[in-house]
Amino acid sequence: MISAAERVLMARAPERPVASDYIENILDGFIPLAGDRLHGEDKSILAGIGSLDGIPVTVIGQLKGRTIEENIERRFGMASPEGYRKAQRLMKQAEKFHRPVITFVDTPGAYPGIEAEAGGQGEAIARSIALMSRLKTPCISVFIGEGGSGGALALAAGDRIIMLENSIFSILSPEGFASILWKDSSRWEEAAETMKLTASDLKELGVCDVIVPEPAGGVTLETPKVFGKVREELIKALTELSGISPEKLVEKRYRRLRMIDRAAKRPSEEKKDM
Amino acid sequence: MNPFARKKQLLSALKDIKDDNNPVTCKGCGEKYGERELRENMYVCPVCGRHYRVSAPYRIKTTVDKGTFKEICRSITSGDPLDFPGYGEKLSEARKKTGLREAVICGTGRIDGIKAVLCFMDSRFFMGSMGSAVGEKITRCFEYAARKKLPAVVFATSGGARMQEGILSLMQMAKTSAAVSAHGEKGLLFISVMTDPTTGGVTASFASLGDIILAEPGALIGFAGPRVIEQTIGQELPEGFQRAEYLLEHGQIDAVVDRRELKKTLGDILRLHGKPERRKSS
Ligand SMILES: [Zn+2]
Numbered sequence: 001m002i003s004a005a006e007r008v009l010m011a012r013a014p015e016r017p018v019a020s021d022y023i024e025n026i027l028d029g030f031i032p033l034a035g036d037r038l039h040g041e042d043k044s045i046l047a048g049i050g051s052l053d054g055i056p057v058t059v060i061g062q063l064k065g066r067t068i069e070e071n072i073e074r075r076f077g078m079a080s081p082e083g084y085r086k087a088q089r090l091m092k093q094a095e096k097f098h099r100p101v102i103t104f105v106d107t108p109g110a111y112p113g114i115e116a117e118a119g120g121q122g123e124a125i126a127r128s129i130a131l132m133s134r135l136k137t138p139c140i141s142v143f144i145g146e147g148g149s150g151g152a153l154a155l156a157a158g159d160r161i162i163m164l165e166n167s168i169f170s171i172l173s174p175e176g177f178a179s180i181l182w183k184d185s186s187r188w189e190e191a192a193e194t195m196k197l198t199a200s201d202l203k204e205l206g207v208c209d210v211i212v213p214e215p216a217g218g219v220t221l222e223t224p225k226v227f228g229k230v231r232e233e234l235i236k237a238l239t240e241l242s243g244i245s246p247e248k249l250v251e252k253r254y255r256r257l258r259m260i261d262r263a264a265k266r267p268s269e270e271k272k273d274m
Numbered sequence: 275m276n277p278f279a280r281k282k283q284l285l286s287a288l289k290d291i292k293d294d295n296n297p298v299t300c301k302g303c304g305e306k307y308g309e310r311e312l313r314e315n316m317y318v319c320p321v322c323g324r325h326y327r328v329s330a331p332y333r334i335k336t337t338v339d340k341g342t343f344k345e346i347c348r349s350i351t352s353g354d355p356l357d358f359p360g361y362g363e364k365l366s367e368a369r370k371k372t373g374l375r376e377a378v379i380c381g382t383g384r385i386d387g388i389k390a391v392l393c394f395m396d397s398r399f400f401m402g403s404m405g406s407a408v409g410e411k412i413t414r415c416f417e418y419a420a421r422k423k424l425p426a427v428v429f430a431t432s433g434g435a436r437m438q439e440g441i442l443s444l445m446q447m448a449k450t451s452a453a454v455s456a457h458g459e460k461g462l463l464f465i466s467v468m469t470d471p472t473t474g475g476v477t478a479s480f481a482s483l484g485d486i487i488l489a490e491p492g493a494l495i496g497f498a499g500p501r502v503i504e505q506t507i508g509q510e511l512p513e514g515f516q517r518a519e520y521l522l523e524h525g526q527i528d529a530v531v532d533r534r535e536l537k538k539t540l541g542d543i544l545r546l547h548g549k550p551e552r553r554k555s556s
Contacts, residue, residue, distance in 0.1 A: 110478075112498030112506045117516055118524045122477030122497035126451060130483055133452035134459070150435075150447060150478040150497070157448040171435055171444040181437050194356055195440050205355070207441055254456065257448045258413065 002166075005189035007198050008174055010166040010218040011145045017221055018077075019046055019061025019104040022144060025227035026234065027052055027059060035086060039119065042083030044074040044111070047090050049099070053235050055242075058094035060087045060155060061104035064145070077146075078111035081124035084154050088124075088131050091139075100138040100238055103155040108173060110151030128154040133257055136246035140237050142230060143167040143199070143208075159253050160237045161207060162230070163199035165214040169207065170197035206259070210237070300324060316533050325490050325533055327470055329372075330379045330396035333429055337537050338392060343383035347414050351375055352407040352439060361438040364400075372398045376407045377432070380415045385427065386541025388548060391419040393428040397471070401433030404476055408436070409446025412480055416453040416464075425463040425544055430481040434474020447479035454483045463547040465540060468495050468518070468527065486543060487527045488536070489518035495527070 002010075010016070023030050027050035035041045047060040062079060065071035087103075094101045110121055132139050132155070139158025147156065147169035156169075163169065171177070174192040179185035202208035212229050219226045241249065295308040302324030312319065316336060317326040334343050354361050369375060377399040383392050393415055395402045404412075412428070419426045435443040454464060466484025468477075471494035478497050481487075489495060496516040504511060514520045518530045531539050 110497060112503045114503065114507065114511065114515065117496050117498065117503065118520070118526075120482075120524070120526045122495075123482040123526060125478040125497065126447075126480070126482040129448055129479060130451040130455045133448060134455045149444065150475055153444055153447055154478075157451070169441060171437060171440050177437060194358065196356060197441065202441065205441065207445060254452050257445070257452050 003189075004192040004195070004198050004201075005174070007166045008168055008188075008192050011168045013218060014066065015220045016145055017219060017227075018066065019063045019106055019144065021221060022104055022142070022227060022230060023048075023050070023059055023061060025224065026231045027057070030059070033090060036082045036089055038082070038085055040080075040082040042080050042086060044077050044079045044107075045083035045086055047086060052102070052231070052238070055238065056097070056099050057102050057238075058090050058099045059102045059104070060090060062107040062152075062155065064106055075111050077107040078109060079107065079151060079154075080111050080113070080116045081119040081121050084110075084121075084124035084128045087155060088128055091128075091131055091135055095135050095137050098137055100140065100242070101132070101135065101158065102234060103139070103141045103158070105141055105143045105147045105152050105155055105169075106145040106167075107148055107151050108146050109148035110154070125150045125154045129157045132157040133253065134250055136250055138238060138241035138244075138249065139253075140234060140241070142234070143169055148173055157257060159241055159249065159256065160209045161202075162210045162212060162233050162237070163202065163208045164212050164219060164226070164230075165199055166218050167199060168197040169199075169202055170195050318533050323491060323532070325470065325492055327397055327431070329398060330374065330394035330429075333394045334379065334381075334383075334392075337394075337429075337540070338383035338385060339387065342389075343381050343392070345379060345381040346418065347380050347411045348375065350407050350410050350414075352405045352436075354439075355406070355442050356438065356440045358438045358440075364438075368399050372396065374399045376411065377402045377404070378408050378411050380411050382418075382424070385537060385544060388541065388544040389424060390544060391415050391422075391424050391426045393426070395429060395431045395476075397431040397433070400436060402431045402476070403433050403436035403443070404446050404450075404479075405436035405439040405443045406446060409443070409449050412446075412450045413453040416450070416457040416480075419462060420453075420457040420460050423460065423462060425465070425547060426457060427465045427467065427540060427544075428480065428484070429467045429469055430472045430476055431469045432472055432474065432476035432481075434476060444475065447475050450480040451483060454480045458483075458485070463544070465543060467531075467536070467540075469493050471495070473497065473499060488529050488531045488539065489521065489527050490533055490536070491518055491530050493518040495521050 030050035032048040046063040064077035065074045140160045141156040143163040174188040175185040178187040178191040199211045215223045295310040300319045303322035305321040378395045380393045466487045468489040521527045
């Protein structure tokens with residue numbers, strides 16, 4: 001039995017494939033598209049168009065680096081407002097051309113910096129969530145590593161969440177959680193067990209729809225079968241979603257986001273007053 | 275609480291208010307004056323203009339036309355999805371201490387005669403954090419407003435998503451944002467008023483989605499907390515960073531409005547979004 005804390009470490013493992021690896025192995029003819037058309041280009045978000053099993057798709061991935069240089073340039077996969085606004089631009093473009101949107105989520109969280117705040121980090125995340133939640137085209141998110149906080153949710157408010165077995169999704173890093181609630185970040189392992197951040201916990205809570213199994217020891221570039229499985233799950237989800245009219249799709253997505261906490265204990269209601 | 279005990283408590287609170295004109299020293303300018311002066315000035319320092327935090331009930335009293343506020347969704351409270359140690363007890367404590375049931379009070383009411391759906395967050399209750407109850411209340415309010423074709427006004431104050439409810443708190447950001455968008459698609463107005471402090475998951479969801487975003491002077495508004503930013507970048511933050519005026523300067527909000535002008539400003543904006551009044555023909 002792998003503990004939640006161990007899965008946190010696996011989700012962050014440096015040998016774990018990053019978004020570009022998935023894009024390369026799953027899509028044909030990927031063409032990267034850059035820029036938010038407002039202010040800048042965020043290297044921590046790799047986005048563009050390509051084809052999945054013959055179907056044109058828009059893909060938006062949070063991109064960690066492998067080397068120090070890459071990680072500095074990509075801020076360890078922490079996006080700035082420019083990154084979220086690039087995502088918004090390409091989501092709208094996808095809607096225009098009736099292309100499904102596939103996102104790869106892998107971030108410790110949104111970048112906490114002076115320029116990011118001055119540029120409206122909160123608004124950029126809020127707008128991404130709002131836009132994705134109402135987009136008239138299928139939106140599928142694949143969690144490939146770390147899914148930290150609003151920075152991850154900004155690309156995951158769609159129709160399906162597919163999680164790799166050892167990926168995580170949480171309100172905050174376990175370190176941050178332990179530091180806020182227990183004033184002691186060294187208790188992060190205990191926090192990880194409490195937070196329900198593993199794929200199987202999240203499936204039980206109704207947040208995650210599909211879990212893609214990983215080989216023992218976790219996915220690496222040496223385990224290409226995992227790419228094939230992710231591809232299969234994406235095609236399966238797209239086939240399910242593509243038959244639904246845009247209006248119905250948005251309605252179903254609304255209900256999904258609306259009901260997501262039904263699987264957990266409901267906020268109690270003593271009497272209906274509305 | 276039984277009604278007699280409640281009445282007694284209210285009377286004694288009233289008595290406190292009447293009697294108490296303790297000298298206070300402004301944290302903004304160091305000026306000394308009586309508490310009554312501050313109160314009569316809507317908790318804005320009469321000397322330096324510092325805006326002190328006020329409660330949701332106080333906001334209702336000073337924003338909504340007298341006798342028009344009707345609370346809705348009052349009975350919605352949070353569950354404990356993580357079985358987080360001590361969360362239940364802390365909730366009951368907060369309820370006892372504040373008299374609130376959750377970190378937001380919602381209802382319908384009129385501002386300057388115009389009916390709207392109104393949400394008032396309260397930072398005394400779990401730092402105004404958003405868990406499933408706050409998310410559910412905000413969502414229902416926007417759904418109700420969409421059904422009844424009403425504008426919505428939200429006074430935000432929040433430390434962010436409520437940690438104790440884990441991922442389900444985070445998912446409230448998606449739920450509320452979707453509801454705000456659906457309301458907006460019907461051509462309906464949403465005014466977001468950001469008050470001190472509005473941070474984290476509330477800033478990164480509904481509070482930033484207002485058609486018009488107002489903020490009170492000096493309010494701390496941001497996504498990441500100042501300490502996290504300082505730790506990440508290893509440098510000191512600029513003066514006034516993440517304050518309402520800083521956001522205004524950087525194009526992130528529409529206006530900074532003095533609390534004493536807020537009701538009038540809200541009324542004016544709401545009126546401009548109402549049905550056009552026929553000019554009297556002579
Ligand atoms: Zn003062």
